[in-house]
Amino acid sequence: MSLRISVCSAVAGDAAAAAWVPAAQRRRLDPLARAATAAVEQLGVPRFAADTALVVSTSYGTIESTHRFALSMATYGDRGSSPTPFTASVHNSCAGSLGEMLGLHGPCTTLSQGGTGTLAALRWALLVLGAGRAPAVLAVIGDRHNAWSRR
Secondary structure, eight states, X not given: OOOOOOOOOOOOSSOOOOTTSOHHHHHHOOHHHHHHHHHHHHTSSOOOOTTOEEEEEOSSOSHHHHHHHHHHHHHHHXXXXXXXXXXXXXXXXXXXXXXXXXXXXSOEEEEOOGGGHHHHXXXXXXXXXXXXXXXXXXEXXXXXXXXXXXX
């Protein structure tokens, strides 16, 4: 089986969330999810079949949200920590949020393969397509680097 990449887009730096994201959700998106929506927006108005599969491949995940949540726990304890960064601190939150906003009901996963994330995402897409689990796969691959990830 072969894999054909139909379209691609790229986002660098601090990306604003896409205009099609509802305002209430836009305010709560972490930087990785904002970049993902901006990259998807570059593909044109997001129109994907509901059974499209989604894979997000990232080395660090939503590290900023995880750090903010851990810091609020350390500062205020479990009774005073903020639930807002917690919802985005889970490694697969970007894929879940993106899939929900796009109305996708196909297979959805997050891969964390370090420097081989692109290959892992394409391999996962090939397996999903080969198994007939989805007619198409949206692959979002990237990281938001920060001081911690550059060590």
